[in-house]
Amino acid sequence: xxxxxxxxxxxxxxxxxxxxxxxxxxxxxxxxxxxxxxxxxxxxxxxxxxxxxxxxxxxxxxxxxxxxxxxxxxxxxxxxxxxxxxxxxxxxxxxxxxxxxxxxxxxxxxxxxxxxxxxxxxxxxxxxxxxxxxxxxxxxxxxxxxxxxxxxxxxxxxxxxxxxxxxxxxxxxxxxxxxxxxxxxxxxxxxxxxxxxxxxxxxxxxxxxxxxxxxxxxxxxxxxxxxxxxxxxxxxxxxxxxxxxxxxxxxxxxxxxxxxxxxxxxxxxxxxxxxxxxxxxxxxxxxxxxxxxxxxxxxxxxxxxxxxxxxxxxxxxxxxxxxxxxxxxxxxxxxxxxxxxxxxxxxxxxxxxxxxxxxxxxxxxxxxxxxxxxxxxxxxxxxxxxxxxxxxxxxxxxxxxxxxxxxxxxxxxxxxxxxxxx
Ligand code: AMP
Numbered sequence: 001x002x003x004x005x006x007x008x009x010x011x012x013x014x015x016x017x018x019x020x021x022x023x024x025x026x027x028x029x030x031x032x033x034x035x036x037x038x039x040x041x042x043x044x045x046x047x048x049x050x051x052x053x054x055x056x057x058x059x060x061x062x063x064x065x066x067x068x069x070x071x072x073x074x075x076x077x078x079x080x081x082x083x084x085x086x087x088x089x090x091x092x093x094x095x096x097x098x099x100x101x102x103x104x105x106x107x108x109x110x111x112x113x114x115x116x117x118x119x120x121x122x123x124x125x126x127x128x129x130x131x132x133x134x135x136x137x138x139x140x141x142x143x144x145x146x147x148x149x150x151x152x153x154x155x156x157x158x159x160x161x162x163x164x165x166x167x168x169x170x171x172x173x174x175x176x177x178x179x180x181x182x183x184x185x186x187x188x189x190x191x192x193x194x195x196x197x198x199x200x201x202x203x204x205x206x207x208x209x210x211x212x213x214x215x216x217x218x219x220x221x222x223x224x225x226x227x228x229x230x231x232x233x234x235x236x237x238x239x240x241x242x243x244x245x246x247x248x249x250x251x252x253x254x255x256x257x258x259x260x261x262x263x264x265x266x267x268x269x270x271x272x273x274x275x276x277x278x279x280x281x282x283x284x285x286x287x288x289x290x291x292x293x294x295x296x297x298x299x300x301x302x303x304x305x306x307x308x309x310x311x312x313x314x315x316x317x318x319x320x321x322x323x324x325x326x327x328x329x330x331x332x333x334x335x336x337x338x339x340x341x342x343x344x345x346x347x348x349x350x351x352x353x354x355x356x357x358x359x360x361x362x363x364x365x366x367x368x369x370x371x372x373x374x375x376x377x378x379x380x381x382x383x384x385x386x387x388x389x390x391x392x393x394x395x396x397x398x399x400x401x402x403x404x405x406x407x408x409x410x411x412x413x414x415x416x417x418x419x420x421x422x
Contacts, residue, residue: 008114008122014323020125023154023307024107030150034142035129036129039104041085043111049079049108053084053289055260057200062193064112078111081259082128082304083286084293090132091295101133119309120280128283128304132290133300137234140265140285141241143301147269147281148247151310155319158272159280162252163242166203166266167227169288175226176202186216203256222253234264257282261289265301271313280313281305284292298337309365326376328418329395332368334384341388341408348411351382354418356381366368372398381414 001404005011012020047067054060067080079085086104089095095102107127114120124420129146134341144161151159167175179202183190187198190205191213197204206217218233226236242249249267257266266284284304291297314321329349339360349356357375362368372380387408395414396403406413 004118005202006122008116008120010121010123014296018122018324019311020307021308024127025119026154027105027107027150030146030153031129034103034129034146035078036103039086039089039106040108041079041082041106042087043109044076044078045085045088049084049088049293050080053087053259053261053293054081055201057197057204058259060258066111066113078114080110082108082110082126082257083130083261083289083302085256086128086130086302087132087286087293087300089290089296090130091293095132096298099133101131102235103129103131105129110139115283119274119306119312121308125307126304127307128302130300130302132298132300135234135285135287137237137265138241140234140301141245141247143283143303144242144267145245145247147283147305151269151280151326154310156271156313156317160270160272161242161247161249161267162255162270163238163249163251163265163267164255165224165227165231165264166256166262166284167223167231168263170227171228171231172203172223173419175221175223177202177228178221179205182220183216190216206254207258210363211224224251224253224257231264238265252399257284261286261292262289267303269305271309273316274309278309278313280309286354324376325355326378327357328354328377329356329379329381329414330368330372330375330377331356332365332372332380333360334365334380334382335360335388337385338383338388342383344382345393345408345411351416352411352415354411354415379418383408405418 011333016096026337033376047065050065051061060080065080067075086106090102105128108125109123110126111123113122116122117240129143131143148159148161166172180198183198183205187195191208191210194205194208206220226297255268262284264285264287268279268282269282281303285299285301287299290300331342331346333339346356346358357377359371362371378398380396380398382396387393391408393407393408393414394403395406395417
């Protein structure tokens, strides 16, 4: 029986895993530099957590969620996104009592039943940060600044930041009414999903991917014209903070975000090198979510980005992402007598922290040198019966071909040279 990987998923193979480690480590570093600490939540949660927070009308809940019933008939979902689980944990662990400001980041797989294509998978890896505890527009700008700074430090150019304000529930209601007015004459020509959206969440009409729906949104009212005074002021302050931080942006009223919990600031970061709408990361403010999930009314803002798209962008720009780890040395053993003494010697070198490859199934000099070369080791340590008798080893630099004879001690002589090379 032959098994295949599920559609829309991928293996991270050994020849690529160092790149993943590189970007994940790098994200951990930038998040720590801004005072964020890592949180890991389970990959499945009660389905209702996502249904309530993302919204019944969102594509994530309607079409993309992996829902399942466990043996006790409880309904769970593989997490489609990271914010709701982090907020669930924040509330459940009373983090608001510990501090009035909570800075959390996460890294992990998310699951969405979507049509797979380049940069879109059914299991994908996200990084994200959540700042909980203040409504100050400074934090909207700071959260955006973290992502922009990180992407720029990784070496990406051609980034476009697009921002919008989706308002608060009060002004969003006025806006929804205006949108219904606008779309009502076209109702019979819209796709069945849009007809549902018209009643539930008219702003999703702006986001529909169906080609025949697109012409109908030309000239649609903009949320920005329906912001109430506090929301208008908040948005203006976010914009001026970004400018003061030297971050350029474009205001795009079409950014509505796919999930219901956003309030005020919504943003996306687009990489222009991979097609027009290549969103690397997105996020926004979610001032109502904590209360909706059973906590107090505490404002928050965050974002999430996808590692797959980030790696594609970095590769497109030919940015080096660390290196595959190679052995410090490959140990070549000649002659039967040498074997056991070699095990002891190998042990000494490894106890000193060196990465030494050795293969007891290869006996010819040629096969062992070939293996040494393909391992990527910089050195070969060669020990045969005559070296053993003389209590020496030969250390060969595989790059220059230079070879020296060193004492077969407790590994100190070889360590001194290899360590220098580190
Ligand atoms: P979203 O919350 O849907 O805006 O997702 C935030 C980021 O996660 C996007 O900008 C992508 O980089 C990434 N992402 C979302 N969905 C997928 C997916 N199905 N496959 C790969 N990456 C994704």
